[in-house]
Amino acid sequence: MGLIANTSVLLGKELRTEYRSRELLTMTGVFILVVLMLFSYSLDSTSGGSRPVAPGLLWLAFLFATSLMLQPCFLREQSNDTLSALRLAVSDPFAIFLAKLAANTLFLLLIELLLLPIFSIFFNISILKVYPQLAFVLLLGSLGLGVTGTALSAISAQARMRELLLPLLMLPLQTPLLIASAEATKALLEPNPVLRWDWVAILAAFDVIFFTALWLFGEHLLEE
């Protein structure tokens, strides 16, 4: 069975287990909502003064939520040693990462797209006209968060101070992604919105670089 077939079987498993538990989606969605609400109240969003910082705050909320969401990603595989069973079963260990990456990105993107209208209400910003472009930036940003987060989740799951380690590793590594995503989003939320291809290119490059690194070295992250 090839990489794609293995990945689709594993992705089905990820979606099924999440559908049954609804832990990640509920927890992450509520977390982002609460953070956005707090930011909106503390910055008096009705005056429009918060508009320049709103994209940064939005991505900061996504970043924190990702670290929360990815914490159990590989930990769940360790409780019953299912990771070993997967390693024995798959023909290419990258399928394990690919399935988790696809599931994490999908979950994150789903929550982001659902919460975007709430963000627009909280910060008094119209997003209707630029929703497709915004979705594109969110896709690239979420993919970057997913790739790096999934890899770091595999590393931290085997460490002693795992709960602390994941955000400590993630935050510095994802800073360039956070800047590019926030800048691209900011340009789309201006009175004259524009899709900044320079920031989009940085996002795409970030995704490609870390995806390739995961593909090349991912197997070593799963070893004991």
Added chain:
Amino acid sequence: MAQPTIPSIGLRFEDVDKRYGGLYALRRLNLEISAGECVALAGRNGSGKTTLLRIAAQLTRPTAGRVFSTVAMGDLRSRIGFVAHATMAYDELTARENLRLFAKLQNVPEPDRRADDLLRAVGLEERKTSLVRTFSRGMRQRVAIARALLNDPPILLFDEPSTGLDPEGVTWLAGTLRTMRDEGRTILMSVHGESEIAALATRAVRLEAGRVAADTRAGANVSTILRFAEA
């Protein structure tokens, strides 16, 4: 005894060390397991049995030394049936979903049918649509054994396989292992003391502090080694 029907796989451990920090789990271990042997690994807790099994399954990399197999090492992993201390099954999936998942990943022909057949064999047919998290320890162990047998493996690595099983389950497992041994599959299993499962062994190896302390193929001595393994 039936004639062997399965192309067996042998293993050789050469000067294998496994260190966790400053602690040696295995120390310059040398052991050769011929194709078709049924070997009982005995020894106290912490003697290195689990580590040896995980290295054999290529789940853990030795700190030093090498492991050889009669097939290419790249192909070995897909031919192993592994039962660990943990159940290696997803709590949020049903017993049937667990087996189907691993059967599909291992490219087992007719995965649904294979899963159903094995669940019937391990006595879980009536609970096959129940989530594994609702199972007792013994039922989980039955799922673990069924999962290990999905790909009809020529080599079985079982870490205390009778853990949690009731007497009926132990008898079923002993019967299954006996059939597999007689078919010529290689079996390496860790055991504690004498039992119905351990009695199947054609060879016993006792580990002490990560080294082979005793090794015998003679029937009477197998029993002696197992009896005094934890003395």
